[in-house]
Amino acid sequence: MATELPSVDSEKAIAAIRDARPPVTDRFTYLTIIEANLSPAVLPALDEILQDAELTQEIGWDLVFNLVNLPGSETCLETIARLGNPREVILKVLETLELLDTATPQGDDEDAPTTVLPQVVMKEKKFVTLLGMLAILHHRIKTKYPSRFLAQTLRTVFHTYTPTPEATAAVVNLVHNLSGRQRPALPSRKSSINVANPDQDGDASKNAPDPEAEVKDNKEDPSEVAMQRKLLLSFAVCVLETYTNQNDMAWAARLLEFYNPERVVPGRRTLMASFREDQQLLERDDNVGRLVALIKDLGLDSYSKQLLAEISENAPIKDPLAATDDAAGPNDVALPTGGCIALIAYWVFSTTIFDADQPTPDMNILPEHFALLEKVLEDDAEGQIRSSPGTSEALVAIGLWLHANNHISAAPYNPEINPSGSEDEPTSEFMQYVHLLTLVALYHPRLHVRNSATMLAGHIFHANPSEDDKLRILYDLIENCTFASLKACAITWLREEIIDASKTPSPGAGTASSAPAPGGSTFSTPQPLDTLQYVIFPNMNVVSSMEAFELLDFLRQNVPFLLQAVNFGLFLWSSSKWKHVLPANADATVKERWFRPLSEAVDAIRTAMRGSLKNEDEVEEARSLLGDLDVLGERMMALADAEGFKAAEEADRA
Structure with a gap:
């Protein structure tokens, strides 16, 4: 089966759009003929035909949608922007902008998708081309109230804008062109x-006058x-x-x-x-x-x-x-x-x-x-x-x-x-x-x-x-917040306050009084921990009665907070430096109501998880949780060996 050469098809298409120009055919018939013969190969000939300003004013606006979907049509579209009826062309450009998401790119060979640019890139190129047309068109309109046209244009452009580098550059060009303030490009x-x-780089002398001009000069209100x-x-x-x-x-x-x-962090790219x-x-x-x-x-x-x-x-x-x-x-x-x-x-x-x-x-x-x-x-x-x-x-x-x-x-x-x-x-x-x-x-x-x-x-x-206000904030976060990460932050802030208060110790620091000495900080006394110890180290006996799935869910939700609480315990009891901020008997009571039941629960669930993961596919989330629980268990062991906790256990035995 013989195949016609593309060049022959192109010559026929060019001849068709040249020979059918009005008045040989009416406007609607001619538009149909152009649409049927559109291809990248006929675009130079079509641009020559569109140099007829009277013809372009009649049909130019109707060609915008089909042309913008055809690669290489930028010259033809610029000609339409310069010679077509600016009011009609603006409306068609805005309509085309709104249809960009539904438009499909066209090419010489529809069976060769590798020759067609990706859809997102094609949309971006069309957006840039249409904005270039709008800048030309708005300069051509001579109306008493150009802001009415401008408002509609800006609204449509904004709603169809996607924040890519090319689209953003096109937006900047459009606004610079329409604002009338041209400063040297930085x-x-x-x-x-x-x-x-x-609009900036082309020849504005080619622009046709507005056929519906309402003002005769360039003076604006x-x-x-x-x-x-x-x-x-x-x-x-x-x-x-x-x-x-x-x-x-x-x-x-x-x-x-x-x-x-x-x-x-040294060595890490910032x-x-x-x-x-x-x-x-x-x-x-x-x-x-x-x-x-x-x-x-x-x-x-x-x-x-x-x-x-x-x-x-x-x-x-x-x-x-x-x-x-x-x-x-x-x-x-x-x-x-x-x-x-x-x-x-x-x-x-x-x-x-x-x-x-x-x-x-x-x-x-x-x-x-x-x-x-x-x-x-x-x-x-x-x-x-x-x-x-x-x-x-x-x-x-x-x-x-x-x-x-x-x-x-x-x-x-x-x-x-x-x-x-x-x-x-x-x-x-x-x-x-x-x-x-x-x-x-x-x-x-x-x-x-x-x-x-x-x-x-x-x-x-x-x-x-206000130190009282700080205590209220800490108590509110730890007691009422349902997010473990924020409760952990509150403990961090408390530790930082205690450390900061120690840098300028008051004369009363280290005494049994819960009130700071004149000029001292509340956080250098036992008062903050007296207020917060029952929310940082709450009674954990409840975990001993939980089913395995309940305990697992509890730990999954609270690991960040529990780990921070254990670290805070190590901070307080690993040396005698912070003894002055501990309430009386805090070490013994914290160990009894919080540490022991939590430690037993963590050990039990770690053992159960390891047993279940041996014969099952290890889910990433489960492995991650087990890793967190291992860290928590290790830190609790360290806390058990801390000086203050050992002293509490010896006191219990005595």
Whole structure:
């Protein structure tokens, strides 16, 4: 069977679209003929035909969808953007943007999928091409109220934007082109991403006039200029929010590495190094830097109390572009809450890490940063943290910077702020703030952010000027929190308070009194452990009556807390150094009610697990739990040999 050469088919297709041009056929018939003969080979000829501005105004908008799905069609689409009816073409471009997820790439050979770019890359290329068209089209429209067209365009672009390097570069180009402020491009120190920008690099003299022009000159109402600029600003901040929510920027973790170089493990690659050396991570920093520079060009170039008030006092705003149809002026166009938080976080981060000249916020942990945390997390904290991980990380990064710069509180300490109105159990701002941070430490999907939130919570806990409040926070966490990791953190904070108090011992330290000497710390006395010993070392006799599966589930949920409690016991009883903070008879009572039943239960379940795993496939989770229980058992053996515990046992025998 003879096969026709592709070149012959191409010649026939080119002849068909040339010979059928109106008035030989009507517009609808001609569009059908073009669609039937479209292929990459006919695109140069089609572009020549589209140079007829009158014809392109008639049919150009109807070709957008089919052309954007055809590789190599960028020149034809640029011609349509320059010569077609701008109003009709804009609508078709926006419609095509919304259909990108359902569009399928086309090629010469549908049976050869290796010649077709992956779908995600094709979508990205189409997005870049369509945004290039929009920049040209918006400059061509001559209307009294261009902001109405702009609002619809920005809304559609934002809803179809995916935070890839190429798509982000296209967004930056679009906003620069539409804003009218062209500053020299800053040399990129990190990224080589560059996308087509036909509005800036093409020949604007080829643009046809708007056939439906409502104004004859290029003068715009100043209020319209302000409105367009605010729309572009809101859009740029929305894009920043989306980008940081879907790309791990590691701002908080990198700040921690910068502030605590002594904690960096020798030989292990740090996040700071990764973001300097890994090309993909370099591009993330570069993309955010470009977006922030764009936002600065649009007028948001300094921190103000008004900005803080807008994002902390009003209800969280997620999609301000959706509400711009009813905006009467620029003041009615809001900025997204998460985007503003990301902007502030980048300012403090880049000032610290890159030594950049960025604004820094005039705020404190209390009350301003607390108000931000509360606003973002007050409604479905877990859902907010998981759906907007970049926003919650940005909040942690801001908090770390505020703590490092000693911006804790500008107001005198108020020990009894109690929103519930209960006078029995006042809740301080410090307690509420630490509670919100622990939610991030629990629910954030990224480990390094959870660790950063935990570290910040510890910093603010220790900065609390009220020792009574610290005890309330510790008791609340250990007694009421259902998460073992946070209860373990509370024990760590208690140990740190005891160590810190020992650095400046009071004259009364080491006495039997539970009250500190004048000028001394409560944590240098037995009072904290007298308050907390029954939640740190609770009665464990209940475990002896548990079924094996119940005991296994109990240990699985509580191993981090139990291990930290055992380590705390070793800290207290391994030497006589901390004898002055132990309540009377604590060693004997802790051993009887907590240590013995727990030790027996751990030994029993370890033996049972080893027996069951010998003849079964070892599940990774079971092996991991057994490893944790082995560590717990070893630490309990060490505690049993500790000086204080031995003394307690000898006293029992006596």
